[in-house]
Amino acid sequence: MTIGLQRRRVTRGATLPGATDPGEAAVGRQRVGNPALFGGLALLTALVGLLDFRTGEDLHLIPLLVVIPALVSVFGTVRQTIGVASWVTVVVACSRMVDGGTFWDTMTSVAFTVLACFLGVGACVLRIRHATQIARLRSAAGALQRQILRPLPILTDQVLTHGIYTPIEEDRLVGGDIYEVVESPYGTRVIIGDVQGKGLAAIGVGFAVLGAFREAAIREPDLTGVVDALEDAVARHNTFSAQTGEIERFVTALVLGFDGSDRVQAVNCGHLAPRLLHRGVARALPLRRTSVPLGMAELSPEARAAEPLDVPADATLLLCTDGVTEARDPSGAFYPLDTRLSRWAALGPVELLEALHADLETFSGGVRRDDIAVLAVRRAADSTPPRTGPADHGARRAAAAFSGL
Template identity: 65%
Template sequence: MVMGLRRPSSGRRASPPGPDTSEAAAGEPRIGSLALALSLLLLTAGVVVLDVFTGDGLPLVPLMIVLPALASVFCTVRQTTWVAVWVVLAVVASQLASAGSFWDVVLLIGFTALACGLGVAACAARIRHATEVARLRSAAVALQRQILRPLPVLTRQVSAYGLYEPIEEDRFVGGDIYEVVQSPHGTRVIIGDVQGKGLPAIGVGFAALGAFREAAVREADLTAVAGAVEDAVVRHNVFSAETGEVDRFVTALLLGFDDGERVRCVNCGHLPPMLLHDGAASAVTLHRTSVPLGMAELSDEPRTAEWIGLPPGGALMVYTDGVTEARDPAGAFYPLDERLKRWAGCEPGEVLHELQADLQQFSGGVRRDDVAVLVLNRPTSGHDRAAPGGGGRTGSSRK
């Protein structure tokens, strides 16, 4: 269920969240039925042989009642039931062959059946709980995706290609946000990262995005757009405090594109963009960095905007810390500056494709944060330019 790279040449609609694979996986066996049967046969044979050698003084077959409990941790309900039935039959057979008293045999068989039944019930409870957790996790990721616009997005001033990979583990679901809005004042872009994880972080991200979408069209000045998002985050924190939630902030980078060769930028504690131009990649130096959104009252200085250059043929790459804080198995951070130089001369879609594959290989497939990346460049004369509001709900904005 990963929303990966989308290219404008696909011509396909942005696909909705896929089938609930995490929910299906909750009830899948962690051990094959054939391997389970062979293991059970070998274990039973070993216990019976030991039981014969130890004699009647130390019966070992009844100790097999622990097997359903172990199976309930790794197996499906059906597999656990097979194990339980096998253990009951093995104990019954061993007791019928013994010289014990009638009531001793009945009590032991009854206790075995009870223990095996509890093992099956425990397995059913485990799978039911895992399924419920998987549903909640999938709902959180689906909600996160519905909030964000499908990529790419094409406007009059910008072609925005993107990579977005949300974490699907419930405790790690993050609040990475992005948006591209065509306005009467040019194209406005935001990329941000909500502090914290889980559904509360998604709620803050939704509040920030809603405010940005309105203010980007309404406000002529980019700092006023940042102020509107700031107010929305503060209001959300006030509301959340009434339900016992902690205050959260949003690191964000706001960009304003017009028809010139410079880009307006307001940095709210976010990572600076990278400039891809003439086969080189370099970090853009930002001289005016303010506090994250939701923390303006802690600073005496108002937010200010600055201009950064975007030469013809160049592209700006903006991203969240899910990229820079990705780690390899040894704990080293992902060297974005170094790796990006390899693909700086490629097309935006190819840059994102290579970055996605390289991140996967570098981290060994283990991620602990969302990944959001946008590559922004000017539309070329060979591409159709999107209508205001660019992008829509399709994977292609061409007409």
């Protein structure tokens, strides 16, 4: 989940302070301190030895200590497992010699103990190697996520955007829902979208749309030009998908343009209408010009057009994907978004998102049926109009770069 700053940051691959074992970083919080481990081991050995002495020749309990290295291999480091295995081997060998058994009985018992301890150490090595690989994969996934979806909140000259992002699959940090906020010479452009389908193929289409949006948002003076560039990107991706045997996909998207005034331009490509929260009242903003999703322009004879929306300076604009509106409770009822928003219309963006996310989890019982993306967009406190053109924007960026030298 992402509320304000993204909370699902990848930390499992980080090196722990004071780590001396290559696998300790992967073990993470499962690591047990040596004093506690070996103190408990000594106490357990003394207890088992006392019980073994009380049972006499009828039942030997000391050999049962061979299970301890196997248990330690589940949560300890390799060094800890080796230390416990060595301790158990010495204890078992000394116990057999004190009992006065034959040479072969002693050697057989010691050999069995060594074999069991060796298997425990081997299991620990394999566990830590696997955990390290998983940590590296998660670290790479986190880096990929930061390239595909920027961490929130995002602040520009015109707006401050907070958000929630929850993929349907817990082991993936990125799903089929997309969002982006780009500051351009013509104002701030915002997109939220939902790619048809799920899986890696859907992520690929989403990445193509985001790449096109980031470029076109700065290049195109008109919002419809930005959307046309997104349409071309989806069409090219579908052509490539057809050549590789994959299915063609479409993308529902809502693209907004903020120029510092109370009028927000919107181009809706088959997406959900935004919700406006202002002075304790929440309502949907009906869009009269809803066109077909991206990738389906050939099916519509009408060109896409921008539509102005009245958004007061102190209002919050809520954008979401159908993962919110199509969430269901155990009985199959859909999530009543507009009814719930009326309860939270007076909240700030962060509190609103926290309440919405908690209520969604409670309503659905924690069962997700689709990716969830929500943006709460509010005008920046010192909202300023955009520069007059690309040249001014380029000069501004050059001045910023020069000031950082």
